[in-house]
Amino acid sequence: MASEGKYDELREPQYSGDKSELLDDSTTNKSNIPHSESNSSSDHSAHKPLTSPNKILEAEKAVLQDQSRGLRIIIICAFVFSLVITVALILSIYLGPPQIGANAAISSDVRECSDIGLQMLNKGGNAVDAAVAAMFCLGVVNAESSGLGGGGFMLVHDHKVEKSEVFDFRETAPSQARPEMYKGSPLKQKLGALAVAVPGELKGMEAAHQKYGKLPWKTVVSPAANLARNGFHMTGHTEFVLNSPKLNLEAFMQSKIAPFYIIDGKPKKTGDLIVRKELAETLDKIATEGSAVFYSGGIADSIVKELVNAGSPGIVTKDDLANYEVQMRSVVKTTYKDYTVESVPAPGSGPVVLSIMNFMEGYLDLMSDAQSYHLLLEAFKFGYAQRGLLGDPKFNTQAIENATTVMISKEEAARLRNITTNQTRDASFYSSSVHQTPDAGTSHLSVIDTAELMVSVTSTINDWFGSMVLTDTGILLNNQMADFGLPGTVNEIRGGKRPQSSMSPTVVYETGHLCGLRMACGAANGTRIITGIAEVLFNNLTLNYYLEKSVSSPRMHSDLYPNASLVEVEDGFPGEVLTGLKAMGHAVQGVPRELSAVNVVLKIKDNIEAVADQRKAGSGTAWFK
Secondary structure, three states: OOOOOOOHHHHOOOOOOOHHHHHHHHHHHHHOOOOOHHHHOHHHHOOOOOOOHHHHHHHHHHHHHHHHHHHHHHHHHHHHHHHHHHHHHHHHHHHOOOOEOEOEEEEEOOHHHHHHHHHHHHOOOOHHHHHHHHHHHHHHHOOOOOOOOOEEEEEEEEOOOOEEEEEEEOOEOOOOOOOOOOOOOHHHHOOOHHHOOEOOHHHHHHHHHHHHOOOOHHHHHHHHHHHHHHOEEOOHHHHHHHOOOOOOHHHHHHOOOHHHOEEOOEEOOOOOEEOOHHHHHHHHHHHHHOOHHHHOOHHHHHHHHHHHOOOOOOOOOHHHHHOOOOEEEOOEEEEEOOEEEEEOOOOOOHHHHHHHHHHHHOOOOOOOOHHHHHHHHHHHHHHHHHHOOOOOOOOOHHHHHHHHHHHOOHHHHHHHHHOOOOOOOOHHHHOOOOOOOOOOOOEEEEEEOOOOEEEEEEEEOOOOOOOOEEOOOOOEEOOHHHHOOOOOOOOOOOOOOOOOOOOOOEEEEEOOOOOOOEEEEEEEOHHHHHHHHHHHHHHHHHOOOOHHHHHHOOOEEOOOOOOOOEEEEEOOOOHHHHHHHHHOOOEEEEEOOOOOEEEEEEEEOOEEEEEOOOOOOOOEEEEEO
């Protein structure tokens, strides 16, 4: 497929002269129009004999009739033309890509939540206000993916001063957690009270709002509370999850969360109403009392009570909740062609995204052919092998810092390219030790506001519906302990530690050009987040696809699990690409278009676009003008 340079016209104006020159040209054109025949023959008609009055009247009447018919035709044509233009504009607005003329935009997993973010902008709020309000909304509407019982990362980039920082609100292991605590009972690491880590989302949202927010805290929390109280319509993604064979249906049906999604023994459908009154009351308390009520007040009591009374008692204590802290971190960054790419550091997977981009930067004339996709897959595999070196920088600090420095260096990318061939290899070629923990949750949203503040935030409760433990205050708790690795690894379980994460909120901007391309992006769907972000950036920055095509084009994924040769491939790739990959040793496996959901907002000069990935049914965008 040929590359498409949609953004060229935005980077270089088609006319750079003075507006007066255009006016002079139009005046000149008017003066060159020839005179009509009636004017040119006026001298001859003056010497003709008089015509009878009746003939004059008949002639004038005929002229008037002709003029009337002509006027009617003009009016009808004008009406039809206006109607066509109006219909085209309406279709373009509702079905086409985001329209030029917007001053801010938000893209999220749920259209209703994007609209709530837009409401914050309309009230005079900024990108952080919009992101916080929308994230609370996502926790209500897409509770299977994220919520108050989870955690994540927020990257805030102030483009006017090119300053960025990361709010790390990743969950932490309870203080009593030990590396061997799941020996003989591996299922307890994924399901039930022992799988729960200390949630961080609420403190993360509050910390970001306190530093950047312009609107009152209650204003950004209340819309989500109202949704939970009055009811919201179930999204297509929730219906998909409820009917997926990957959902542990037996455990789900026995959980306290199931009655909200099941009617007459069957899953509800897209559009069905769901009401969460207990969650609404909790959000009301948070709106008036802040995070204190959650981490040291009545809600904390309800969380500990629920975990203690569970069949396999949890070990999260009230002290664990009270001692939770958001970590402020610096971004990791690299350059790719003419762009700066920033993402979140460990325990997030931003370094893996940057490693992939550095690897691909070394190849010229990349296309959408088998050879280019082979190289991209090799970049994925090297990246996931490196990911095993990442963990909580509070533990093994120097080792993780050293690993990150190597991963995002141009020298390491060059070394990996030098050992890459036209054949894929087994896992030991990429890493001596690989341990991936597949998961499927997460929600992501991206925002750019009118003041060039950019926000990219991803949050999760890990697997669908997390631990499936629901408190009487409406909090669905995570199963984030499943994200820890094996004993003896950098990602082993220790009390107070944050597990390794696939989440990689990212921003991109044209280096040295303040009004050039700037983008906020990120993805949902567990371990496939990393490859989803990298492929969208590859499509947009390398193949020059316009934004919607960059997101909607089919994707591939390979992460060395369960083996190095396996490649998941969405439908839509040309047969010659798949044949070529098989010849290079890749075990191609077709999958539905659900690898990851990438939500992006992009701005070039004053032109904004936003795309919400339809791989997650119910996603949507909103624009502020």
